[in-house]
Amino acid sequence: MGGMEILRNLVKKTPARIVLVVLDGVGGLGGAGKTELESARKPHMDQLAREGVCGLWEPVAPGITPGSISGHLSLFGYDPFSYRILRGPVEALGLGYLPQRGDLYARGNFCTLGPNNLVTDRRAGRISTELNRQLLTKISSSIPQIQDVKISLLSGYEHRFCAIFHGDNLNGPLTDTDPQETMKPFLPSYPLTPEGEKAARVVNSFVSSCQEILKGEHPANFILLRGIDNLPRIPGMKELFHLTPAAIAIYPAYRGIAQLVGMKCIPVDGEAPEDEIRAFQSAWDSPSYDFFYLHFKKTDSYGEDGNFARKVQEIEKIDALLPAILQKQPDVMVITGDHSTPALMKSHSWHPVPVLLWAKNARRDSTLHFSESACLWGGLGHLRGPELMTVLLAHAGKLNRFCA
Amino acid sequence: MGGMEILRNLVKKTPARIVLVVLDGVGGLGGAGKTELESARKPHMDQLAREGVCGLWEPVAPGITPGSISGHLSLFGYDPFSYRILRGPVEALGLGYLPQRGDLYARGNFCTLGPNNLVTDRRAGRISTELNRQLLTKISSSIPQIQDVKISLLSGYEHRFCAIFHGDNLNGPLTDTDPQETMKPFLPSYPLTPEGEKAARVVNSFVSSCQEILKGEHPANFILLRGIDNLPRIPGMKELFHLTPAAIAIYPAYRGIAQLVGMKCIPVDGEAPEDEIRAFQSAWDSPSYDFFYLHFKKTDSYGEDGNFARKVQEIEKIDALLPAILQKQPDVMVITGDHSTPALMKSHSWHPVPVLLWAKNARRDSTLHFSESACLWGGLGHLRGPELMTVLLAHAGKLNRFCA
Numbered sequence A, B: 001m002g003g004m005e006i007l008r009n010l011v012k013k014t015p016a017r018i019v020l021v022v023l024d025g026v027g028g029l030g031g032a033g034k035t036e037l038e039s040a041r042k043p044h045m046d047q048l049a050r051e052g053v054c055g056l057w058e059p060v061a062p063g064i065t066p067g068s069i070s071g072h073l074s075l076f077g078y079d080p081f082s083y084r085i086l087r088g089p090v091e092a093l094g095l096g097y098l099p100q101r102g103d104l105y106a107r108g109n110f111c112t113l114g115p116n117n118l119v120t121d122r123r124a125g126r127i128s129t130e131l132n133r134q135l136l137t138k139i140s141s142s143i144p145q146i147q148d149v150k151i152s153l154l155s156g157y158e159h160r161f162c163a164i165f166h167g168d169n170l171n172g173p174l175t176d177t178d179p180q181e182t183m184k185p186f187l188p189s190y191p192l193t194p195e196g197e198k199a200a201r202v203v204n205s206f207v208s209s210c211q212e213i214l215k216g217e218h219p220a221n222f223i224l225l226r227g228i229d230n231l232p233r234i235p236g237m238k239e240l241f242h243l244t245p246a247a248i249a250i251y252p253a254y255r256g257i258a259q260l261v262g263m264k265c266i267p268v269d270g271e272a273p274e275d276e277i278r279a280f281q282s283a284w285d286s287p288s289y290d291f292f293y294l295h296f297k298k299t300d301s302y303g304e305d306g307n308f309a310r311k312v313q314e315i316e317k318i319d320a321l322l323p324a325i326l327q328k329q330p331d332v333m334v335i336t337g338d339h340s341t342p343a344l345m346k347s348h349s350w351h352p353v354p355v356l357l358w359a360k361n362a363r364r365d366s367t368l369h370f371s372e373s374a375c376l377w378g379g380l381g382h383l384r385g386p387e388l389m390t391v392l393l394a395h396a397g398k399l400n401r402f403c404a
Helices: A003-010 A043-051 A068-075 A087-094 A129-142 A194-214 A237-241 A252-260 A273-284 A298-304 A308-326 A387-395 B003-010 B043-051 B068-075 B087-094 B129-142 B194-214 B237-241 B252-260 B273-284 B298-305 B308-326 B387-395
Strands: A018-023 A053-058 A103-113 A118-121 A149-155 A160-166 A222-229 A245-248 A291-296 A332-336 A353-359 A382-384 B018-023 B053-058 B103-113 B118-121 B149-155 B160-166 B222-229 B245-248 B291-296 B332-336 B353-359 B382-384
Touching: A003 A237, A003 A387, A018 A068, A018 A308, A018 A387, A043 A308, A043 A332, A043 A353, A068 A252, A068 A387, A087 A103, A087 A160, A087 A222, A087 A252, A103 A194, A129 A149, A129 A160, A129 A194, A160 A194, A194 A222, A245 A252, A245 A273, A252 A291, A273 A291, A273 A308, A291 A308, A298 A308, A332 A387, A353 A387, A382 A387, B003 B237, B018 B068, B018 B308, B018 B387, B043 B308, B043 B332, B043 B353, B068 B252, B068 B387, B087 B103, B087 B160, B087 B222, B087 B252, B103 B194, B129 B149, B129 B160, B129 B194, B160 B194, B194 B222, B245 B252, B245 B273, B252 B291, B273 B291, B273 B308, B291 B308, B298 B308, B332 B387, B353 B387, B382 B387
Parallel strands: A018 A291, A018 A332, A053 A382, A245 A291, B018 B291, B018 B332, B053 B382, B245 B291
Antiparallel strands: A053 A353, A103 A118, A103 A160, A103 A222, A149 A160, A332 A353, B053 B353, B103 B118, B103 B160, B103 B222, B149 B160, B332 B353
């Protein structure tokens, strides 16, 4: 019996309310100096660290760099080795698409194709969202369907979109057409199961048609598809943990994954952290929710850009907003990330993620700051994968005693 | 899907070069005082500890004392619970034997047999290598084969040798004839699978003949066999990790296990650590190798002898040689052991092994020394089994992101 099955038999419904604050990619590196967290002035986080208990968390396993989805699944208590979810369905849900049986989803990028089918820019210079919409309209009107398969296109930010193929016998997963590196040719999509043959044929035919339709454009003269799959079957957090979770997030991928695990996405009026806090406050007033996932993206974006100073500022900005959450007096509050994104590396990394847990019944440690170095010696020790969720449920009094 | 299978899907080939320095049995105990590592003057290791990240490593699992083979398999990224390799084939490879299909290998000791078939000295007073060779020649000329089975004998150091049985249907593993304690009778070898019946018959017949041939000798009047098995099938480090590994080791067992995981054994001209360093330097100049395993045996030997002071000196000797390795500027350098061998215990032990990892993208901790007590607080935390290899590959940039 796996860890999740054991947990499922121990959980109970209680009125206690949990807030999980995710600073995307918050973990960092300092080279010979301080990390992003160590550099930030963040009095509220440090105060919570002194009153609560800290630790380090390995979202997947030591040395393994999580993607956004696997990092989040693990945060939400799902074993990332058992549940593998591709980007296509996650993005489609996040863009507000209502799934139907028989859908096959792909995450798309507009890109620039040079001579010999080499991809010269995987993001077509991050074209405007407006141009993105115009190009999708052009594609839609030219290829409304392929054989019996209906195609819907959803515009995302900048170069990003979603393609949804709807018909019989469209079975994912398929391989990506995105070569992941520039100056490489794009790839045909292959089925990963024998049942995926028709799906691959349709997807590759769609890609060829797009090449024809976009050939006069510049720089967005082609598309790349990845994460091509059907909607995964995944038990919800209600079923697994008896929770009624609410998600406050702006970016489609995070809204998508939240919905996949059965969270209700709270509408956010605006795109700033302050707007998310307002959405949280109004969701709090609905007494049915007992789990709040608040996602802040920019710490990761600045990490990916290698912008150490802006990542530090973003941490400080979230810190300043914490009193508005604490004012609601959650029973358990956790601050962490879904993975590390050190500005020094300009990418996600395998380095363990600092965790801060505040609850009345936390066993206080001697941590004075919320940082990688302080968390290393924290009372939670080194947690792995879905263990973090277990610890969180425990502090909320939501777990029965194990066995006799 | 197990951890190794996941890792296999994430590894990529890069030019980064890794050096794994193994001080055999380096972990120790201090009683009420300092351990061997804590007593040693080792400025280079301490400097690397300050610049890198440290931790403790459980080669198998907490409380489990590793053998040399399981400790090394785990170091090389193999789950020691999935891959069990007996001593016979390891020693044969290490002695330079070229394996053939149908071989069955046994590690042998000359021993002293007293009245009532009781083993009075399991090593026959550590007879000279020269006498070993004479006795093996005597046995070989008397029993070149048994039925259709050809027998080859390879001399090792002192009382150690290897017996190779070559023929049809010789299926290991078989049980040991070595009772592992003195004043106990030697044992018949039993097959561990139904297919091993012929192999056991041949091995037991060989043992009886040796008793007859050696009965006039003293003290080496008999032999003990252990680790009797065919060559295991084990995927190489190239297949698993896309590495091209080189091994620099003197002792046959370590050369054997290195070859079993697909390492190229670099010739070493001499038997001193300095000779190994020279071999490393010349191997480094061959650009194809991207993983270097350097094995230093004497820390373990002095630990086994209970010679605390000499074990300390041996650590100091290796420390003095580190600049010759660092001069080559490896991308990742790890210093650790395959297990602990505290001089206070005169044997391998279960105590976790200190690990030091140096790499540009390591998250520095505040470790000031390379020692058991300092590593306890290190940023790598407590790693288990093959996780160490995962972390090592991560720091070398050789692992793709996990899932989306």
